[in-house]
Amino acid sequence: MKYFKLILEHGDCSLSEIEVFSQIYSQAGTDIFDISPDIKALKATKRGIKKAGLNPCDFKYCISFGTNSLNSMPKATINQSKCKRCYKCISRCSQNAIFIDKNGYPKVSEDKCIGCKTCKKSCIDFLDKEVDIKQVAKDFEGEKLDIVEFHISGYNKKTIIQKWEQLLENFSCQKSIAVERNKFGDEKLLKLVKKLDKMNPQKTIIEAYDTSPNPCDTPAGTLQAIAHAQIYEKLGLPVFISGETNSFTKDFADKFDVKYSRISMNTYARKIIEKALSASDYELAVRIAKKLVEKIKT
Ligand code: SF4
Ligand code: SF4
Structure with a gap:
């Protein structure tokens, strides 16, 4: 089964935007919502899902921590x-x-x-605001949390290991790692991922994450993430294609026979419905979102 994960960082989006995007994308068939480690973001996501007439318990939730900060814009x-x-x-x-x-x-x-x-x-x-992992774990106590993601954007091995240990200690749910490939050579990248996976008693999910300086809906805009996913094939771990994904991601991943279990969407998924939203055409926004989600999941 293929999943569609929507990234809604409370930093790129305000809480009211998170609510609207969750409302639309839950109706469109999104499986996982990836949000900042902020209880207010989770509550906004659930409000959106309820507004769509759906049950928040039927969705998966992921929160992302960065190596240095809240993993969102200061x-x-x-x-x-x-x-x-x-x-x-x-x-x-x-x-x-x-x-x-x-x-x-x-x-x-x-x-x-x-x-x-x-x-x-x-x-x-x-x-930049440093996140208190213990406090976040406390805030999320009793909430349905399925994945905790560790977003690695710099190479300070000691900090990376320390934070990973803290995440493993404070959260019992599944873990994923998103390493920004441009900060590492491929060899270093694989070594690090293998080490972190070894420390995790569960199977770690790998996010083949890449950022583009000019995010756009072109094949070039997603090729980095696909090439990144290929690096992990031999590890035998579940891979999400993430970062600057767009409408070409699935076709190219299939074309290059890349093994993946999920595609995560960020800017592109939000952008394509903005026009419909500014015209207050909610139904149109849902139709556009649905088309994208169906394409990814088939
Ligand atoms: S950074 Fe400044 S302009 Fe941008 S949303 Fe915040 S307050 Fe407004
Ligand atoms: S001085 Fe700066 S912070 Fe103060 S009101 Fe003007 S722009 Fe805003």
Whole structure:
């Protein structure tokens, strides 16, 4: 069986966007929702699924941790010592994430800010937030959690091992590893994946993850992820094709006979329904999403 996983990072998306995308993609047949390790993101996803008239228990949930941070875009924070209260940042923000607080200073709503940096100026900081793995495990206690993903974007072996150990210790569900291939040579990559899998008592899922500097819906936009998946074939572990996947991913994976169990979609899946959503054509958005999900799962 092939799965469709939708990536909704609370950092790329606001909570209200997560809710809308979950509503549409749950109706379209998505199997797994991949969100930030943020309980608010999980609740927004479930709200969306319920709005679609579906049962949140019928879906799988994955949360992703990064090597260095929350694995999402750092959010804006107003530096009050530099703020001259010109309020220009408010009009620059397309997400309406900046409001005026009771003291007359602009303030950023963490739930609405997507870290796009359009408001970037010396008076606004973008601070990376370190995640407290233990606290996240506590926040998610009692929630249905199926996969914990470890997103590795840098090579500090000690940190990688330490964080992996913490994830194994704090979460009992299945684990996946997404290594950014461009940060490693293929040999180093395989060595690292083998080591981390050996530490995991369960079978680790591998995310063949790649980012493109110019994400686009062309064969070139997905070939990196497919080539990445091929590297793992000999390990005999389940592979998700991830990162900059698009409408060509499945066709090319089949063409090159790449073995995979899931395709994860990020920017592309959200982009293709944006036009329908801006025209408030919900039914059209569901139809577009359904076409993509069906294509991936057949
Ligand atoms: S944070 Fe900067 S842009 Fe925003 S009101 Fe203050 S001075 Fe103006
Ligand atoms: S413009 Fe600034 S406050 Fe608004 S979403 Fe982008 S980063 Fe956040």
